[in-house]
Amino acid sequence: AQSVAQPEDQVNVAEGNPLTVKCTYSVSGNPYLFWYVQYPNRGLQFLLKYITGDNLVKGSYGFEAEFNKSQTSFHLKKPSALVSDSALYFCAVYDMRFGAGTRLTVKP
Amino acid sequence: DAGVIQSPRHEVTEMGQEVTLRCKPISGHNSLFWYRQTMMRGLELLIYFNNNVPIDDSGMPEDRFSAKMPNASFSTLKIQPSEPRDSAVYFCASSLYGVGGANVLTFGAGSRLTVL
Numbered sequence: 001a002q003s004v005a006q007p008e009d010q011v012n013v014a015e016g017n018p019l020t021v022k023c024t025y026s027v028s029g030n031p032y033l034f035w036y037v038q039y040p041n042r043g044l045q046f047l048l049k050y051i052t053g054d055n056l057v058k059g060s061y062g063f064e065a066e067f068n069k070s071q072t073s074f075h076l077k078k079p080s081a082l083v084s085d086s087a088l089y090f091c092a093v094y095d096m097r098f099g100a101g102t103r104l105t106v107k108p
Numbered sequence: 109d110a111g112v113i114q115s116p117r118h119e120v121t122e123m124g125q126e127v128t129l130r131c132k133p134i135s136g137h138n139s140l141f142w143y144r145q146t147m148m149r150g151l152e153l154l155i156y157f158n159n160n161v162p163i164d165d166s167g168m169p170e171d172r173f174s175a176k177m178p179n180a181s182f183s184t185l186k187i188q189p190s191e192p193r194d195s196a197v198y199f200c201a202s203s204l205y206g207v208g209g210a211n212v213l214t215f216g217a218g219s220r221l222t223v224l
Contacts, residue, residue, distance in 0.1 A: 032210045043112070043199055043215030044151075051210040090151065095207050096141060100150040 002027045004074075004091045006099035013081045013106055021076040021102045023091035032094035033074040035065055038101075039087045047089075050074060061085070081106045112216035114200050120222045126188040129219045132181055133202030141213065142175055142185050143199040151199075157183065158206040190223045197221070 003026045013019045025031055032051055036044040048059025055067045065076045076089060086106045091099040113132040121127055133140050141156040155165040157177045165175070172191070177183040187194055197220050201213040 034212070036213075041217075043201070043217050044213070045215070046212045049210055049212065094209060094211065096156065096211070096213065097153050098151045 002093045002095050003097070004033070004093050004099040006089075006091055006102045008102050009100070010103050010105070013104070015083050015106050015108050016080050019078050019081040019085070019104065019106070021089045021104060023074045023076065023099060025072050025074060025091075025093060027093055031067075031074075033065075033067065034092040034094075035059065035063070035074075035076050036090045036092065036098070037061075037087050038090065044090060047076070083108055112200055112202050112214050114198075114216035114219050116219055117217065118220045118222075120224065121190055122224050123191055124189045125223075126186065127190045127194075127221060127223075129185040129198050129200075129221070131183045131185070131200030131216060133183070133200070134214055135181065137202035137204055137214070138180075139203045139206045139211070140177060140183050141201040141203070142183070143201065144196045145199060145218070146196045154185070156207065163206065187221075190221075192223045195221055195223050 005024050034049045035047040037047050038044045047063050048057050050057050050067045058064045063078050067074050083106050088101045088103050090101050115130045139158045142154040145151045154167045155175045160177045175185045197218045199218045201215045203211045203213050205211045
């Protein structure tokens with residue numbers, strides 16, 4: 001079975017600091033992996049995806065994610081957090097099932 | 109394109125009533141997904157359709173829930189009879205392709221259901 005896990009319910013960072021939102025996966029075959037973001041009272045929006053190739057994937061709003069096969073991880077990162085990045089972040093695998101979500105709060 | 113359109117945005121009903129949620133996917137998208145979001149369970153995949161055919165309904169919680177897609181531009185999720193534990197935000201999403209590839213979903217704004 002394909003699955004992802006987001007080990008942190010909540011991540012708090014100060015504005016301007018780097019942020020990381022963690023995701024680990026369990027996939028047989030090629031791991032197509034995705035990150036989505038959900039702002040309050042909105043549907044999810046696509047951020048980025050990993051298909052194959054370069055382990056560092058760049059996406060929308062300055063986000064990037066690093067695919068690590070040996071650690072079966074696909075962590076979302078951003079070099080400098082903004083208050084407006086505060087939202088719920090979801091990792092997903094190719095069968096369109098999502099992790100539990102991680103609430104990111106960026107404080108001024 | 110107006111994106112994925114869901115209606116109603118908010119629904120308040122009483123236990124035992126029938127609830128119908130509607131979704132219009134993006135034109136040209138061949139797959140449609142229904143999700144339910146709650147604090148306790150997170151985002152659950154209920155059912156998905158490919159070319160209007162239900163492919164996987166293993167996430168549908170029980171027989172009170174049913175979903176249809178009579179044509180490429182319309183889908184419904186029906187709950188009959190509704191119960192308070194059905195209170196949640198229900199999302200519809202569509203995509204060009206089905207499950208199994210590097211497929212990107214476009215989500216609607218959701219329908220918030222409250223069952224009293």
